[in-house]
Amino acid sequence: APEQYRLLIGALHALSKQVHPAQSISDSYVLRALALAGWTPRLQSCVVCGTRERLEHLSIPAGGVMCSADRTPEARPLADAERVQLCALLAGDWTMLGDRPPEARVTRLVGDWAEYYLERPLRSMRV
Ligand SMILES: [Zn+2]
Numbered sequence: 001a002p003e004q005y006r007l008l009i010g011a012l013h014a015l016s017k018q019v020h021p022a023q024s025i026s027d028s029y030v031l032r033a034l035a036l037a038g039w040t041p042r043l044q045s046c047v048v049c050g051t052r053e054r055l056e057h058l059s060i061p062a063g064g065v066m067c068s069a070d071r072t073p074e075a076r077p078l079a080d081a082e083r084v085q086l087c088a089l090l091a092g093d094w095t096m097l098g099d100r101p102p103e104a105r106v107t108r109l110v111g112d113w114a115e116y117y118l119e120r121p122l123r124s125m126r127v
Contacts, residue, residue, distance in 0.1 A: 003036050020094055023101035027110045028089040030125075035090060039063075039117040043087050046070055055083060058109060060116045082106050 011029040014020055031041070042064030045052050055065040057075035065083060066075050085106045088096035101107075111125040 001036075004033060007032055007036065020097065021099065021101040023107060024089065024094075024097050027102050027107055028092055028097075030110050030114050031086070031090045032092065034114060034117055039113075041065075041086065041090065041113060043083055043090065055080070058083075058086075060109075060113055076109070078109075082109070086110075 007029065011025055014025045015022060034040070041058075043055075045065070046055060046067040047059065047062045047064045048066060048070035051067050054068050056068050056078060057066040057071040058064065058078040059066050059072050059075040061074060062072060065078060066072065082103060082105060085097070085102050086109065087093070089102065089106070089110065102110075111122065114125065115122055
């Protein structure tokens with residue numbers, strides 16, 4: 001899996017050079033590795049109706065963001081700033097992410113996303 005390998009090498013290189021906050025590198029790596037494996041969260045439009053307005057919830061089982069009208073009971077509230085951070089982590093947009101690590105809620109969503117789609121707890125996410 002050359003793309004996974006290049007992503008891993010890139011993440012390890014960025015960690016060793018400390019060019020970005022370690023949590024940002026970790027969260028971005030996890031989201032991008034899962035995306036390469038086929039589990040890309042849909043973050044720009046509602047997974048039900050496709051609207052780009054009022055994307056205020058995230059449903060991990062449904063695969064992405066939901067508008068207020070379509071939200072399901074398990075969907076979690078998602079602030080627009082959190083959605084923007086998830087987009088930046090997924091894209092590896094370091095300019096957008098800046099020098100601060102992601103919000104704790106965003107990191108938790110990334111871990112929950114990974115554990116849901118990998119179907120196992122990831123103890124290393126909590127180290
Ligand atoms: Zn909708």
